[in-house]
Each structure stands twice: as structure tokens, then as C-alpha cells.
Amino acid sequence: MIDTFVKFLTYEKRASPHTITSYHTDLLQFHAFLKHHAPGLPTEKADHQEIRAWIVDLANKQNTARSINRKISTLRSYYKFLQQREYIKQNPTHKVRALKANYPLPHFVQNNDLFELLEQCKFTKDFPGYRDRLILELFYGAGIRLSELINLETDLVNLSDATLKVRGKGAKERIIPFPKSIATLIEHYVKAKCEFFAGDSNSHFLLVTNKGDQLYPMMVYRTVRKYLDQYTTIDKRSPHVMRHTFATHLLDNGADLHAIKDLLGHATLAATQVYTHNSTEQLKKIFKQAHPKA
Incomplete structure (x- = not known):
């Protein structure tokens, strides 16, 4: 299903190559996590508990809150796509909250x-x-x-x-x-x-x-x-x-x-x-x- 979503981003959403690469990388990381922690469970069958477990794992590996929130955003888009195409009935990310993050002020030239x-x-x-x-x-x-x-x-x-x-x-x-x-x-x-x-x-x-x-x-x-x-x-x-x-x-x-x-x-x-x-x-x-x- 990840490949189907990537094709959707490429040909229907016409997302930028950078966005497509980022989304694809995030989803492959989540897939690898599930393969290790829940063998045999496809990404489309994951629930909010598996997603939260991944978030905890990312935090334990010293990923920043900003980076983790971006990956959460990727999952939201992915499961929204699956729900709209009726591959799933409920979006598991609805029960997932973004982490509090301190965003640095934009740098600018005087x-x-x-x-x-x-x-x-x-x-x-x-x-x-x-x-x-x-x-x-x-x-x-x-x-x-x-x-x-x-x-x-x-x-x-x-x-x-x-x-x-x-x-x-x-x-x-x-x-x-x-x-x-x-x-x-x-x-x-x-x-x-x-x-x-x-x-x-x-x-x-x-x-x-x-x-x-x-x-x-x-x-x-x-x-x-x-x-x-x-x-x-x-x-x-x-x-x-x-x-x-x-x-x-x-x-x-x-x-x-x-x-x-x-x-x-x-x-x-x-x-x-x-x-x-x-x-x-x-x-x-x-x-x-x-x-x-x-």
C-alpha cells in the first residue's frame, strides 16, 4: 500500500520530489519498525498503539520533537488516503497527538x-x-x-x-x-x-x-x-x-x-x-x- 500511496502523491497530488522522498522514507521507517516489533502486521492494519510505540521508539533514539511531528504528519496523510479509498474504516492517527516542540525563530539577514x-x-x-x-x-x-x-x-x-x-x-x-x-x-x-x-x-x-x-x-x-x-x-x-x-x-x-x-x-x-x-x-x-x- 505504501507504493500505491507514493504513486498517488506523484501523479494525482503532484507533490514535489522532496515531499515524495520524505513521505516514502518515513513510511518505510514505520514499516521496518512494525516488521521488528509486530511481525506480519502490514502498515494498513496498524492501530494507534503501534503508532504510539513507534513515536516512543523515535524519541528514545534522540529524534527531535519537530522531526517526530513530521513523521506523524506523514502517517496522518497516509491513513487519510487509505480511509478515503476505503482500505480502512477508521484512521488510527485520530488518537495520536503531536509532541510539543520549540520551533526556532527563522534566521534572516539584517x-x-x-x-x-x-x-x-x-x-x-x-x-x-x-x-x-x-x-x-x-x-x-x-x-x-x-x-x-x-x-x-x-x-x-x-x-x-x-x-x-x-x-x-x-x-x-x-x-x-x-x-x-x-x-x-x-x-x-x-x-x-x-x-x-x-x-x-x-x-x-x-x-x-x-x-x-x-x-x-x-x-x-x-x-x-x-x-x-x-x-x-x-x-x-x-x-x-x-x-x-x-x-x-x-x-x-x-x-x-x-x-x-x-x-x-x-x-x-x-x-x-x-x-x-x-x-x-x-x-x-x-x-x-x-x-x-x-
Whole structure:
């Protein structure tokens, strides 16, 4: 049944490869647990007691509450699928509660550090240089996910309207505006790209490697870290930090939380509300610095 569920995620839900891999891995781990602790019991026949036993086992193996909750979420989706397809009558995860977890505040780059990077860093005036800058600008200027950046197609970028269309989680499409300055940068990049490949680049993706292939996650990680290393000392320096920075800076400058939710492509407001904590911490810092009795 696990394979059937994976096919459902792939072809009907059109989940991202990362999501499919995570769900598949979690379910195989649960299957391996059952094979050892309840031999002969298939995953679709497990009840809430077996699930709770697995949770205890994961906790004893020093898995974090956040990691365990993600695996619980996987089981919820799996058994919901089985129930909807009438393979089971009751969903055993209804009696399972998520663990209390302390979620760390999102890391983000301070305004001055980011502006110094984007305005003072000497990117080369050629295809690789324009590409590197465009990667950073799109993360910060549009707040897109890594997967969305990698899969961004040239035809889905509207320079006249300064918008782009991306396909996010669950294959949901959304339109994102970006600063006019990025439109100019894209024009320079596309021109340099044509010259670099002598007009022989057949890729429909906007951003490509020096060989003309689609970007891959590790290359983007290395690119972002390469530049952030020069201008910030925050612990985490990744593409997702740039997305966090986009959201945090919008909120700090008065953007409506619901608008930020839509820009980020979050399914619920709860996922966006984590950024309010960063803003609260910023307010506390300003208060302590400015108030005579602080």
C-alpha cells in the first residue's frame, strides 16, 4: 500500500520530489519498525498503539520533537488516503497527538548586510556573474522557494508587469511581483546567456548552469553561501534564509500578514505567523535601546 500511496502523491497530488522522498522514507521507517516489533502486521492494519510505540521508539533514539511531528504528519496523510479509498474504516492517527516542540525563530539577514551585498558586491559582468546576482535577487525580491527558483521557466517571467508565475507545493500556481530593478537584471542576464551559449541554449528554464543544464540544489546552496559568507555572520546561510529575510523585511515595513502568506505560497496563516516573532524581537531590541527605563 505504501507504493500505491507514493504513486498517488506523484501523479494525482503532484507533490514535489522532496515531499515524495520524505513521505516514502518515513513510511518505510514505520514499516521496518512494525516488521521488528509486530511481525506480519502490514502498515494498513496498524492501530494507534503501534503508532504510539513507534513515536516512543523515535524519541528514545534522540529524534527531535519537530522531526517526530513530521513523521506523524506523514502517517496522518497516509491513513487519510487509505480511509478515503476505503482500505480502512477508521484512521488510527485520530488518537495520536503531536509532541510539543520549540520551533526556532527563522534566521534572516539584517537590512544593512543585505543591501551591502546586493549593492557593493562586485559581481562579474558576464553570464555567471549575472546569474549569481539574479539567484540572490530573486530569493530576496520575490521570496520564492529553492524548488521554485530551479524550475522557473523563462516564459513564465513577465518583464513588463514585473511578475513571475511559479508552481509551489501541491502544484499550486501563484503570481509573484518583483522589483523593477530585477526586470533590468533579467534583461542583462538573458543577453549574457545568449552570448555565452552563442544562441545555442535550448533550455526552457530561466537559470542554467555553465553547461546549459537546469540548476541543481547544491549549486544554488553553494552560490548563496559564497556571497552571504562575505557580508553576514549569521549561523545559517542558505536559500531559505533569503526567503525568511524577504518575509521578515516585509513585515518589519508594515506589510499585511495575509499578503505575506499569499506571496510566500503558504497554505495557512499559521505557517506565516512565525515571522511575527522576529518582528517582536526587533521591537524589544529597539525598546531597550531607546526607552530611558528599559
